[in-house]
Amino acid sequence: AQSVSQHNHHVILSEAASLELGCNYSYGGTVNLFWYVQYPGQHLQLLLKYFSGDPLVKGIKGFEAEFIKSKFSFNLRKPSVQWSDTAEYFCAVSFMEYGNKLVFGAGTILRVKS
Amino acid sequence: SQTIHQWPATLVQPVGSPLSLECTVEGTSNPNLYWYRQAAGRGLQLLFYSVGIGQISSEVPQNLSASRPQDRQFILSSKKLLLSDSGFYLCAWSISHIGETQYFGPGTRLLVL
Numbered sequence: 001a002q003s004v005s006q007h008n009h010h011v012i013l014s015e016a017a018s019l020e021l022g023c024n025y026s027y028g029g030t031v032n033l034f035w036y037v038q039y040p041g042q043h044l045q046l047l048l049k050y051f052s053g054d055p056l057v058k059g060i061k062g063f064e065a066e067f068i069k070s071k072f073s074f075n076l077r078k079p080s081v082q083w084s085d086t087a088e089y090f091c092a093v094s095f096m097e098y099g100n101k102l103v104f105g106a107g108t109i110l111r112v113k114s
Numbered sequence: 115s116q117t118i119h120q121w122p123a124t125l126v127q128p129v130g131s132p133l134s135l136e137c138t139v140e141g142t143s144n145p146n147l148y149w150y151r152q153a154a155g156r157g158l159q160l161l162f163y164s165v166g167i168g169q170i171s172s173e174v175p176q177n178l179s180a181s182r183p184q185d186r187q188f189i190l191s192s193k194k195l196l197l198s199d200s201g202f203y204l205c206a207w208s209i210s211h212i213g214e215t216q217y218f219g220p221g222t223r224l225l226v227l
Contacts, residue, residue, distance in 0.1 A: 044221075
């Protein structure tokens with residue numbers, strides 16, 4: 001079955017530290033890739049997405065992600081985190097041969113210490 | 115602009131009671147609609163999706179059902195709740211094609227006692 005793995009469930013960083021959250025998926029066919037973020041008390045919202053083109057995607061609030069097809073990965077990065085980045089981050093993948101429905105990773109809770 | 119509403123925000127129900135959670139979308143026509151359950155440490159699990167009025171696809175066998183009586187209304191139901199139905203339920207919508215970006219509602223937290 002198609003699956004999405006996020007490597008860390010909890011990450012704690014100090015402000016200004018660099019962030020990289022790992023995401024791998026199980027399937028080698030055509031995919032669309034997403035990162036969603038859920039800030040405390042807020043809706044789940046889209047951070048960035050990749051459908052095609054440049055594999056380095058830039059999203060809101062200084063986040064970016066790189067699609068590496070050979071590694072089945074779509075890692076999320078930010079060079080310098082802020083306290084306001086404290087949230088839960090979800091990687092999601094839609095697999096074309098799975099009817100393009102979204103499959104979510106388990107999520108990574110990021111806590112940024114001020 | 116499009117908005118998505120869910121109610122109630124929180125619900126406490128006894129085991130064996132019925133359930134009805136409602137989701138409505140404004141500002142778009144013929145959206146795809148989705149129900150997810152979010153469990154801590156397990157991400158979001160797709161329960162149902164709908165590509166049109168009266169068209170429901172179920173992803174996992176369970177005690178729940180879904181209906182779409184109107185274009186922008188999606189309802190999650192149960193005839194008799196189980197303890198295991200407790201959780202956080204999210205509704206989402208996307209434009210026409212499955213695989214497009216999904217936009218999520220605020221969610222309903224359900225506690226079955």
